[in-house]
Amino acid sequence: MAQLLAGGTAVREPGLLQIAGLIAARELRLAVRHWDQVAQPLIFFVVVTTLFPLAISPSLRELRNISPGVVWVAAMLASLLSLESLFRPDVEDGTIEQWALSGQPLPLMLLSKTVTHWLLAGLPLVIMAPVVGTALGMPMSVWPVLAGSLALGTGCLSLLGGIGAALTVAVRRGSVLLALLVLPLEMPVLIFGARAVDLAMHGEAVAGPLNLLAAVLLLCLALAPFAMSAAMRISIE
Amino acid sequence: MWLWFYKLASPPYAYAVAGKLRPWLLWSAIALMIVAAYGGLVIAPPDYQQKDAFRIIYVHVPAATMSLSVYVVLAVAAGIGVIWRIKLAHAVAAACAPIGAWFTVLALATGSIWGKPMWGTWWEWDPRLTSELIQLFLYLGYMALRSSFDDTQRADRASAILAIVGVVNVPVVKYSVIWWNSLHQGPSISKLGAPSITSDMLWPLLTMMLAFMLYFAAVLCDRIRSEILKRERNASWLSSVMSTRGAEA
Numbered sequence: 065m066a067q068l069l070a071g072g073t074a075v076r077e078p079g080l081l082q083i084a085g086l087i088a089a090r091e092l093r094l095a096v097r098h099w100d101q102v103a104q105p106l107i108f109f110v111v112v113t114t115l116f117p118l119a120i121s122p123s124l125r126e127l128r129n130i131s132p133g134v135v136w137v138a139a140m141l142a143s144l145l146s147l148e149s150l151f152r153p154d155v156e157d158g159t160i161e162q163w164a165l166s167g168q169p170l171p172l173m174l175l176s177k178t179v180t181h182w183l184l185a186g187l188p189l190v191i192m193a194p195v196v197g198t199a200l201g202m203p204m205s206v207w208p209v210l211a212g213s214l215a216l217g218t219g220c221l222s223l224l225g226g227i228g229a230a231l232t233v234a235v236r237r238g239s240v241l242l243a244l245l246v247l248p249l250e251m252p253v254l255i256f257g258a259r260a261v262d263l264a265m266h267g268e269a270v271a272g273p274l275n276l277l278a279a280v281l282l283l284c285l286a287l288a289p290f291a292m293s294a295a296m297r298i299s300i301e
Numbered sequence: 302m303w304l305w306f307y308k309l310a311s312p313p314y315a316y317a318v319a320g321k322l323r324p325w326l327l328w329s330a331i332a333l334m335i336v337a338a339y340g341g342l343v344i345a346p347p348d349y350q351q352k353d354a355f356r357i358i359y360v361h362v363p364a365a366t367m368s369l370s371v372y373v374v375l376a377v378a379a380g381i382g383v384i385w386r387i388k389l390a391h392a393v394a395a396a397c398a399p400i401g402a403w404f405t406v407l408a409l410a411t412g413s414i415w416g417k418p419m420w421g422t423w424w425e426w427d428p429r430l431t432s433e434l435i436q437l438f439l440y441l442g443y444m445a446l447r448s449s450f451d452d453t454q455r456a457d458r459a460s461a462i463l464a465i466v467g468v469v470n471v472p473v474v475k476y477s478v479i480w481w482n483s484l485h486q487g488p489s490i491s492k493l494g495a496p497s498i499t500s501d502m503l504w505p506l507l508t509m510m511l512a513f514m515l516y517f518a519a520v521l522c523d524r525i526r527s528e529i530l531k532r533e534r535n536a537s538w539l540s541s542v543m544s545t546r547g548a549e550a
Binding site for chain 1: 383431435438439441442445446449450455458459462463465466467469
């Protein structure tokens, strides 16, 4: 009965998938209207990788040895940079408070927001990485492993980072704190990811680290939404 | 059955209990440390390969073990605080963090002092060392998050979530020796069946571990008491405790 409006039309409670879809659509629409902000982490990624040849040596032979690590560290920093905008604008204008009050599952809503965020911040890095890698002397045969490890890895980074972002969103000047909290948690991801690319460059089997990355991703996917929502409820109270 | 648990969660009771336990824990820790140091430095034979340099394990191994177990204590206390909303559990978690961070620093420092003659470098980017360093960063992050909130209750709950998330890292640290097959020697005490260390070397180590645990408990009692003082500074029970003590003195 509560679902009947005054006019008598039945209003269906939105299903879980519908909620996730609505949030994803909203995020994508916002991103299209501010596409320049979305591009910033990607530009940062390219700029940071440019620093390494300048600092170390322009010789491709030397750069090739460190290229897996360089690409991975740059991707990690770019993902960290993009986390700053994951929740902050929506917490400041009260959107997330409305979500928390709406009676719909907050973990699902935040998960949907984070996944969309990954589409906008993580996926461009995955697509850009082979180009950057080649510029650092990576052979073309490594591309699938590089893109695959980054696809799994940036997902982990977005989810782990989402927990940190939710914790620090109410803190003044929280971005340094965010880095301090999130980077130690993300280090295993970096280890597995860079190792997979390194193994691929030496022509060895890469299934081991990739499987571990996938396991970390599944673990994050299962648990991070609940940690994010608990943290968010503390931040917005 | 749970009565003692609820009783312990009340700050006045916990304040009194921690005060009573502290001297017992501290003195037994000191006594055991002296015994273990004598056993480790005098009685134990020199290692056939490392000579006397191995003796630093009597500080290194207990400190490294404590750096992990203190974190587990911290996370469990934080979890109890979140689930049952017990403020004292949060105080315990807050008290654990600096102690654990110092144990981690001690483990890293002794490890690097030992590494210089043995491996020839102060620092080796070995996964085991690195994950111990990550452990230190986790402690630092936890303390940084806690200090960035003005409101103690929000700081409690926010840092509790971080502690619980971070506890995932402890098994990674623990099993990294096996996963990465590194320079750091594998565990030699807990090998089932035959430990690869003689009993003359082993008993001082185990005694020292116990002494470190007792020492941790003693320092924890101290820190819990000061946390309680800080949090309950406006409570009436505290002023009555203080005034009776003033009358005694």
